Amino acid sequence: MADAIALLAAGRRRFAAPPLAVLVLRRIAVSLLLLFAVSVLVFAGTEMLPGDVAQMILGQGATPQALAGLRAALHLNEPAWLRYLHWLWGLLHGNAGHSLVNGMSIATLVGRRLVNSLWLALFTTVVTVPLALTVGITAAIWRGTAYDRVVNMLTIATVSVPEFLFATVAVLIFAVRLRWLPALSLVMRGASFAELLRAYALPVATLSLAIFAQMARMTRAALVNTLSSSYVEMAVLKGVRPVRLVLRHALPNALGPVANAVALSLSFLLGGVVIVETVFSYPGLAKLMVDAVSTRDMPLVQACAMIFCTAYLLLVLVADIIALLANPRLRHR
């Protein structure tokens, strides 16, 4: 919840800021800067890893010359900075290179997985966001009441359930015992919508559990903040009824922080879902990257990392823009 104050504060400080367009452009510029930083970080990080892809491909059986040959073939002998530049150059030309492990083009490898990940994220968002917002908002309206306290408890409790535990319990109940839902989420192409729903039910439920609490708490925090403002009191004195009070008066002003909260939670849905993808053997991006790390397939690792980072930055950017739009001081000057 405390993250919310950060966001609220951020919102407040924006009042003196230059016009919207400038701000957006600045954010984009910063994002690009960050992307670059991440690319360096990722590259450096992967350099730290012991053992290299040649080892991984050939294994212990590899004779020194075989290793040397393969390393040369994979340009592993070049100095790190040179390989980095090559990679960056390629990236700038929309060419992420080829997997060191199976020679397939990164684009095709990542492409399918990315689509899967996005689908999963989308489904989860559609389910979680409305739910979390409703709970957060209602908790804010009835703050201090028993309901509020219960929500507070539950949200913490849900946060503290290990994902894989929830996932496994769910599978045992709904897949193994009741046989209502599949234990795997390998969605075949051209699956019917019903099949789709069944396939996604369990992973989506698990993920929702993971991000729901955070989102709800931050929404509540943001809203409580505006609900205690004197223009809301004024609205009450005008005879505005609770529903309208929240929807017309409080929410628009809490939009910025709420959007930010949602963005933060959603950014988890691409990179943070390794466990879900593993348990339901869902062919997503996170699992791909974990594989890539263990097979030391650096181009793949880097590509994935860049995608995650970009996704995060995009989300935050969108949230910020929403926050800016929600603030007339910036729209009209």
Next chain:
Amino acid sequence: MSDDILPTLPGGTAPSVDLPAASRRSLLSMAMAGGLITAGGLALPAEAATAPKRGGKLTVAGYASSTKDTLDPAHASNSTDYSRLFMFYNGLTVFDRHLNALPDLAESVETKDAKNWVVKLRKGITFHDGSPFTSADVVFSLARHKDPATSSVVRPIALQMQEIKAAGPHEVRITLTGPNSELPSLLAIYQMVIVKDGTKDFSKGIGTGPFVVKEFNPGVRSIAVRNPNYFHHGKPYLDEVTFFGITDNAARANALLSGDIDIASGITPLATRQIKAAKGFAVLNTAAGNYTDLIMHLDAPMTGNPDFVLAMKYLQDRERIRDSVFLGYATIGNDQPIAPSNPYYDASLPQRPLDLEKAKFHLKKAGMLGSKVRLVSSVAATGSPDMAVILQDTARKIGFDIQIDRVPANGYWSNYWLKAPFTYGNINPRPTANILLTLFFQSTAPWNESHFKNPTFDKLLIASRAETDLAKRKQMYAEMQKLIRDDAGIGIPVFISDLDAYSTRVKGFYPIPTGDLMGFNFAQNVWVDG
């Protein structure tokens, strides 16, 4: 499981005991005498006597899955890869359930001196793309393993084939560096399957095999559909096989129980309880001779002390390991790598017991009692963390303190195995005892885990290859087993069974002791009923 990282040299145990030695000898000598192994196809197992049904789809999950998945035989390095190879390719020979290497693409494999071999090929076989199968393809497929650029996993074995040349469209002559009567077995190794001459891109999986690639997506899944003009008449039985890896053990078992998949390979002993409890499911137990061994470097300060090594061997609570780690799905080992199911297994070799007194005695002698030692274990070496805990627990009883340092599976094989002086390894079955010993115990062996250097042993090993008399050979193997049991820095408490769980609607599913999933060759042998 170690497979996904530890490159596996292929194979299985030598012909199993239930095959009368006589018939074996006759078969072999026949070959020696220039007789030939006729293409009898695969003998149908007894329990599969019920007529196979055609049609139906099967969904199978292995335990390994990563972008490393490949259809290139030279790089296949784990169970799921092997299984795929046998869906799309054939070898010149193939193992039956008794580990006889029977001709497959070959019509016959002949030799007079166990050094120069003539392989006659079946005629009229076509690849999936319609092009005919000829000797050129064989030469290409075998020779490429020798090329360093291929970086083939089986290069050391391929190098035994000094010369591979075509003699006419349907005959290949192979000259070995030295006599080796086991060439038919070597050719049955899964990496030795035949690909099309000049193939560069293997992702299409163009072979002669029972199935054609419909989809292959590394780290995701593969879909194989019936090859209508497969040369084994009537096979395969299935229309389609969807095959992928589920790396999470619990998830794999649950996927089977929920009916999402029909076969789950490499399930944990724990899961078997749950599966046996459920109706309509069964467990296939393959005693292929896989083992997780305690490794002590014989040239390292502490582990180098022979008394320490003996003490550790006496501290192995083999029964407890079998029962609580593998829940009984294992057979007691005797600190030597040849499994009881192996004809060369020397039953007369006394079983080393759990003996705290002897252990204590040797530790005292080594002056190590009361001292500490660091033991590295990892899930990468199947069951080793739990085996370590048990060893630690037993050692505590005689006041010897073992500190377990468990390291992540990720990177274990490159960073700890063969490097740490006191650790665990996991060794997969090999097609022949000879290959196994060559790879792990010969002084010059690439994977000589305990740095075991013994001239007598090396001599015996070389000699055994050329030795054609079974009895003599057995004698040699017995001596080698004793040497390893007493002197090598290796503790082998148990041999671990490979466990596959399957839905009982899957028929014709029986163990072939080169590994799980019928020695990875289930696809063309099973069918579904109901």
Next chain:
Amino acid sequence: MAHDAGVSGSHWHVEVTDLLVTAQGPAGTPTPIVRDLSFGIARGEVLALIGESGSGKTTAGLSLLGYARPGCRIAGGCVRVGTTDVLALRRSQLADFRGANVSYIAQSAAAAFNPAQRLLSQVIEPALIHRLMPRREAEEKARELFRALALPDPVRIGERYPHQVSGGQLQRVMAAMALITDPELVVLDEPSTALDVTTQVEVLRAFKRVVRDLRTTALYISHDLAVVAQIADRIVVMHDGAAQETGTTGTILDDAQHPYTRSLLAAAAPRGVPETTDPPMPPLLEVTNLTAGYGHRRALIPVLHGVSFTIAPGRVLGVIGESGCGKSTLARVVAGLLPQASGQVLLDGQSLPARVEERTRDHLRAVQIVFQSADTALNPARRIGPILARPLRFYHGMRGITARRRVAELLDMVRLPRAVADRFPDELSGGQKQRINLARALAAEPRLLLCDEVTSALDTVVGAAVLDLLAELRRELGLAMMFISHDLSTVRAICDDIMILYAGQRVELGSRAALRQLPRHPYTDLLLSSVPQLRPGWLDEVGSVHLREASGEPSLDDGVRPCAFFRRCALRIEGVCDRATPPLRHLSKGGMILCHRDEAELSRVEACETVDLASDAPTIHGCE
């Protein structure tokens, strides 16, 4: 919904009897903040509820809408508006009642308007949610009210967002919002307190006009007798949550009975220390041609333009001007918190480094600043003792017992019990905090005290007391001060010299005495004439010298700095005041002003305060 309360026997249109409102004390025990309060308002009458903050007047006002702030509850009594027994209404009925029957005008319009909605939609909302009229009609009515409230551009102002409209205008827009439903009662809660005096007059006049024209029944809550005197028919004086005295405005002002009322009157009455004319001494502080502002070196947004003045040892300079005129900025520059862009600040003839980091301990010690809001000036997380001990240790290296003794002395000096030392700031009252705030500055034993609006956050009585304290301290310690305020009367109370700032320009500087005499700078004149006086009818007498709302700064092109005041100036000369830099004129009365008009003209005009309001272009006539 308005069901009969059956108490319509009395002639009061609005009646409050034995009202009891309690607050949830920290210990969980309810403590009364309004006790057996009773009063009535006749139809069309304006009743004033007057008292210090904390006297419970706002709470009482809100209870007329059946509303109690979070943590409070209306525990007893009866509130009747027309035929409605307010306290008997259920939730939904209350929603229907509020805004329709009784409407509320809050103190800070800036905070009370939703920043995310256009003004018009907020103004007509009450009419719409109570389904009193269709949108179009409501909008039309809103525009009429805007016009009636003398808002500029009444047709389009509704399209603006709150942040786009000045405080004075917002306050009037809120009035429109309150009146759009023709409520039976309007509660005005300190509606003009947050405004500058010159704006306040406008707002007051606007309110008064509409209230009179619409014959609105109103409850006017304020702490300022002078303001109330202009608007109210009758006055209820509140203290400690109870009514002390009730009477017609006349009687309350002329012969108040209750001692508390008297103290209020006393505090409100203008006072002054005897003129001191000590021999001319070398200045302690000398500021020459100071220009300062915010933003970067290049893109500087100037707040002060070429301000110069001196303060002699032991003398007090008053700095007054409206909010945003740069008076606080001046203090921050002198204190070194904001480096000036150009100009000099000299202490004892040597220039002070611009940044606080570059100043020596002695510099720092000599000049101490006292901030406006005691609430934010004291660290809420630390006890008073340490807060006072810190400067002692910092400047004088005092520790332990000596420091503790000194703290005690300081507390005596600001007339606070020594026990205060181990309290936390928010356990103290505003006045006490301000005294601590002062004591902390005194701990340094400064020679110059920068007092930034030290009394404006306080109630009249409390503020008066603090002023007296300052006067004494000055006498005892021979402190020199720069006393910043927006309120002439307080400045008059203690200053020797007075500087008047407008939009960062020093428009007039002179002795207190000089300031009383004509001629003055037109802005000074406006300022003086805008200060409400304790006479009913003053508001009607004071001829408005306003022409338009000030809108934006005059253009500052290449060095030329036209008179900042020309847009609002009654005496402006088109084409001159807005083009040329006004000359500095030394007046015969003493002191100096910045104006294009010469002394003669000014005295002639100001002698007869008649300015034609009707015409947009001001022409001065009469007095030919």
Next chain:
Amino acid sequence: MNHDTPRGRRRARPSPVALAAGTVVVACFALAVFGPVLAPHAEGTIVSRNIFAPMSAAFPLGTDYLGRDMLSRVLYGARFTIGVALPATLLASGTGTLLGMLAAVRGRTLDAVLSRAMDTLISLPTLIFSLVVVAALGSSITVLVLTAAVIYTPGSYRIARSVAVDLSATDFVKAARARGEGGLAIMLGEILPNMVMPVLTDFGLRFVFIVLLLSSLSFLGLGIQPPYSDWGGMVRENIEGLSAGAPAVIVPAVAIAILTVSVNLLIDNLPGRGSRHRGA
């Protein structure tokens, strides 16, 4: 508007909820310290051939997948759960708060640099970040603590910074600067004392996240290494007993829930909350 009658006292007595939660938290921490002493069996000793045994007199919490006594495991586990999560959280909050204050006080460039750096960290998926780090440096307790700390520093930095920015705009900070106080004195003397509440609130959540991170890591085999195990790790290693409803899975999961919930309840109900700059 300000009263001229003193405000209510800031410190009310602790609520029953706070007391209850506090007791539980203290109990957990006590376990972390004395657990090994109380444990009936040594860490990792196999005491029964019966795996996933239900609760019984001999084994009050049943046995795990190897037949080890769960009671002992859980008692030891407290040490590895709290022993890693607590220092990691302290480290994360500490660093975050310090840097946040620095950014707020020193302003401009440092602020920009720090904030961007933190954003970069946030944008990397936590699990994968840990995967790389642990794969590179091995999973010693130290590495785990540091990794968790690094992962969760940006979050607390964000909060700390925003609160500190607001605080450094207040008059009492201005007053201190006018007095000539140095940056450090201002940070520690004026700003920090007012950040306690929001920082604590944040601390509670981070604590939960880190406990969870530990269990997620053990899922990838990167967590604390056996025979030792944190509670999350125990849930993981016994997950196959779930179908049999073995207490070996349920007990540690419940332990986690109790710990994390009570930590947060404690913080949310701390007396003195509601003084200004509270954590929402």
